[in-house]
Amino acid sequence: MTRLSVSGVTKRFGGITANRDVSFDVAPGELVGIIGPNGSGKSTLFEVISGFYRPDAGLVRLDGARLTGLSPDRVCRLGVARTFQKLRPFAGLTVVDNVMIGALTRTRDVRHARAQALDILGRVGLGEKAHAHARTLSTGQRKRLELARALATEPRVLLLDEVTGGVDQRSIPGLVQLVRELHRGGLTLLVIEHNMRVITALSQRIVALYLGEKIADGPPDAVVRDRRVVEAYLGQAYASPPEGGAR
């Protein structure tokens, strides 16, 4: 039983093929990490899955239902939520109002949405900041806000784009712990991450992309040692010889 299935997704922009025939499945409750050097098509993949881009080929399905071709808001209502790499809080609104926008997708009642929002803010550790304006938050707090907002839509699958990017070292473990708790709560997650330590610690499985293609798909230890992955990140000279490798 697959929660999210990505099959044969190809996306071109003029002369550049950002995603070339990318396929993988995500089981319910799985946490899959997506890695790859810059330009490998990770964010494009998220844009395709969440409905912001229409792929030139391929399909994305959520619990069997087709997502490709639907508008982003429909995709969200069907159960896929996401965060953005470049944070996009609703700067003119308060923190709780921000989260309410997400909650209002699931409930019509403004008061109920507010209660939900406050609850989620508590869970992500932003309870005290509920009535502050979103623009007064630090980067780490904004990351949590973005997460809280997406969670408020009660997603079946959550796409996290660079959750630790730009966050100071001390705040990282807290964020990682949060993601882990969400995972333990049964949420299916797809996480793009550059920080190798974070991603190998969190993921049950890693999909590696390079120049638009999937080059590896498996448990973290295996993928990290995969020849093609090392080559992609560090160049051919560093690819470890087939028998054994330094670690």
Add this chain to the structure above:
Amino acid sequence: MRGTRAALACGVLVALAPLVVRDAYLLDGLILILLWGSAGAAWNIAGGYAGQISLGHSAFFGLGAYAVGVLATRWGASPWIAVVVGAALATALGSAIGFLSNRLRGPYFGLATLAVSQVFLIMTSRLRTFTSGSEGIPVPFRPGFWTLGIADKRVWIYLILALAALLYLVELYLERSRRGYQLAAVREDEDAALSLGVPARRLKVAAIAVSAALTAVCGALWAPYVGFVDPLYVFSVDLSIRFALAAVLGGLGTALGPFIGAALITVLETYLRAHLGGLGGGLVGIYLIIYGVALILLMRWAPQGLLPWLGELRRRWAPQETAP
């Protein structure tokens, strides 16, 4: 909540005015403030709440005015029916323009709406068959409520006050309701809103359609009050700017803002007319120079409008009030 109490107070004052004030000139001023305030509030629905700055709302106003002009003169129909017809036509046009808003951002939407209003201006002032061309259409005065032939300004005050109240309530709804929150998200960051399940496109179209319909209602009530529909005025760019200015001056995206803005504009115009009336045609030019300069200064110092600016000042000057 403070804003609503102030609005209620103003509403009560206005309602009491006809009982106290006899001067027709003052009553006329009050009616115009309420009317332009309502038109500004209607514009505000699209411009302030949905973030779609239209520079062609006179198209809708004119549509309403012409609906009354044509239906009342040609077919002797009651202006009330024309109000409904005008609103329906405006809703259709507004929806089409709403569709445009999904393809065009910012200034392009402004340009497109401007172009639409100018098409109406040219067509109505050139086509004689339907709309009497540039001569305009006089709205016949037939005494009676049903025909909106009301000579007593005091009755007009209540009528337009009802319109203003309706618009105020619609604006309040947009501030407090689920759709209102969603619209706020759309105007802050449309893509982020989409990613959270907000049906941004539909909401924008709906907001513009509602804004259009209500603007048309304003035009349809204005026509019998003033008694004459002149295409060069009713579809003019100056009028479109006036609606936007009322909202921008008073407070973009606030419920009371457009009324405050309209009050300031009307008071200014009345004052200028009284003191510089001798200039004749040049007088209109003077108001407009002031509006132009006002827009420039507003954008520089208080782009959100006076009410939010005053709110900011208050916050900065009285932080001690909130300290323990």
Add this chain to the structure above:
Amino acid sequence: MRAIPQLVVSTTLLGGIYALIAVGLTLIFGVMRVVNFAHGEFLMLGMYLAFWAFTLVHFDPYLTLVLALPLLFVAGWISYRLVMRPVIHAGHNVHVFTTVGLSIALQNTALVLWTADSQFVRTSYYAHVIRVGGAALNIAQLAAFAVSVLLTGALFAFLRWSYTGKVMRATAQDRHAASLMGIDTGRIFALTWAVGVACVGAAGVLLAPIYPVYPTAGLQFVLIAYVAVVLGGLGDMGGALLASFVVAAVEVVGSYVIGTAWKEVLYLLLFIAVLVVRPAGLFGQRGAETVGA
């Protein structure tokens, strides 16, 4: 059939003049990402400049042009510093209201100072017509065309080959990167605005002998310019140039077929059609939708 040479000649002459206006507008958009709603008013001011110079000191418009260019440039520079600079970093809505405000203020200042009456610049050679092939050329139109081509050419050359021109193009492509490279984007914006104003003001001076001069004269020309600019792709100078001729063709052929009274409706509908169907313009450059970029 017989009308073709005339249509071609008229299109060419008109297109050249429209190009001067459009190119200034698209330059401002390309470098500053601002749609200048007041562009037409600078054209109107150019027209009045020619009119007053002609009426008061009997300067021929082409002489006025020489003096007007630096004058208009300075006026542009000043209007940038006073009006645009304080809000240049604000959002699009602020820009819209600011330039709309400027437009209204300028238009109505002209109205109050000089009344709504149409004025004319009747030079002695005004009515002189040259016949070439099957077409008649009005000498004022020909002169306007020639000078427009010269000025437009000079602008393109400036942008292509001068250092400052390259800096302007760099700023247009990526203002953030440009400022990181040490380019004073504030100065570039002021320069761009001033150049844009000088171009459209010059067009006004050139048009004064041909068209009536009144406070809202700028409107019809700037509308055409917007159509050309959108059609050619916002910020695309070459596109604006080509599109100006396309629009001139539509006007000339349209007037011939439907009559001049409906000209404006024609442009307006064309404009709306382009915005609806292909906001990126015929040549598919930067899209109108990406104004936020």
